[in-house]
Amino acid sequence: MKKLIPGRIAALQAKLRELGLNAAMIYDRENLIYFAGVDDLEGGALAVPAEGEPELFCLWMEANHIRDASGIQKVTPYPFPANSQSTMMGAWLKRQNWKAPKLGFTRYFISLKDYQSLLAAAPDLEVCDIAIPCYEIRSVKAPEEIERMQTAGKALAAGMQAAVDCVRPGMMETDVLAEAEYAMAKAGSMGSSFRMQVLTHSRQLNLHPYASQTPIEDNGPVVIHLGASCRGYTAKMCRTVFLGTPKPETLRIYETLKEAQRITVDALRPGVTCGELYDAAAAYVKEQGFGKSWVMDHIGYGVGIRQSEFYPIIAKGSKTVLRENMVVDLLLPTIYIPGVGGPRITDTILIKEDGAEFLTEFPSGPVCK
Structure with a gap:
């Protein structure tokens, strides 16, 4: 460096x-x-x-x-x-x-x-x-910075696998997080830069919740949002695990978010504005009938030394032009419908000349147990 x-x-x-x-x-x-x-x-x-x-x-x-x-x-x-x-x-x-x-x-x-x-x-x-x-x-990363974030991304995959493997009804959210943190540390993470989330369904519509000593409910989604770091550089990833027999509408919400992320990532390249990315995601969510419940005006941030850097912000109406070797996260907001909303998905993604590269690699699911 x-x-x-x-x-x-x-x-x-x-x-x-x-x-x-x-x-x-x-x-x-x-x-x-x-x-x-x-x-x-x-x-x-x-x-x-x-x-x-x-x-x-x-x-x-x-x-x-x-x-x-x-x-x-x-x-x-x-x-x-x-x-x-x-x-x-x-x-x-x-x-x-x-x-x-x-x-x-x-x-x-x-x-x-x-x-x-x-x-x-x-x-x-x-x-x-x-x-x-x-x-x-x-905002534009050097190869050395990207390498550190890739290392953090690999640790995240180990942590997410540990969380998915152990999560079950009745466990406390913090117990699941403890398993994930241990796996990430063994895989090379030097810690998270934010308060990580393991959230049972009834807590998922809070704006900034974090893992607590709340028991995990059966027959619903569990949001797992993890962060890892390597020598000062971070990566983050979120997945949703479905326990038991969740409501069909909750599963449909996750599938909608997953497809909205795919559409957005497909459009992610140098020269695109942040507002155009937001519009691509929002148009699909609206098409699926969730437009009124898609209440967030931003769906991602830059990622680097901080887990959420405020340039670029993937936001409604933003004219910020994305550049090669920027790293962003996409697509964290959920669909806010009481009782059925709450699932989330996000990944840390590198913008390359010819498209995008995931620095966090883990099956997008949905994971059902």
């Missing part, structure tokens, strides 16, 4: 100049992985000026490792607790001697202490959100 870092920094600096910003102040693990090239940095931060050399701050005990592993040339260690990533970034900003500096942050990942240290160094600073520009820069 080290050889990729100069190009990534150059792309970020070009975006900073376009936005009229003096620097990007990067504290979050996701963008440190991407712009510094290390996936095991704790207590670190990266200052990237629009012009000039970036500087990476890290704990003094890790300095030799970070210098060896990172693609950043200027690595400055600090002793803790005398200093911290917050004070080091504040001192860096003060040295720039900018009048009313304009700084970019990724909106979710700055602590109060980080902000206070910058404000003390430059009371007249202005701030700007650069989360989406960072996601955009990260």
